[in-house]
Amino acid sequence: MPPDQAAFMKASREAAERKRRRRLTLAFSTLILVLLVVSGLAGLAYLKASEAGQQADRAEQQAAGAARKEKDARHNLGLAFVEKAERAVAKKLFNEATI
Numbered sequence: 001m002p003p004d005q006a007a008f009m010k011a012s013r014e015a016a017e018r019k020r021r022r023r024l025t026l027a028f029s030t031l032i033l034v035l036l037v038v039s040g041l042a043g044l045a046y047l048k049a050s051e052a053g054q055q056a057d058r059a060e061q062q063a064a065g066a067a068r069k070e071k072d073a074r075h076n077l078g079l080a081f082v083e084k085a086e087r088a089v090a091k092k093l094f095n096e097a098t099i
Helices: 003-098
Strands: none
Touching: none
């Protein structure tokens, strides 16, 4: 084999090896980048799920508080009606007694 042909073949093999290494490096770098992005998205999803759970807990607490306030308001309204009825009865009894 002539020396120039051997040199050409050696250079060709080296170029092919560099190309293979470059492709492998690019593929590995892409894989790492994809893993980082997926990890970041998973972390963000976890944080959002945690935040949603906290908001649901607050909403349940507010709903329970509103239900208690409604119950108290209905009770107070009932007491007001009873008090008004008692005053009306007392006034009627007073009016009947003075006649």
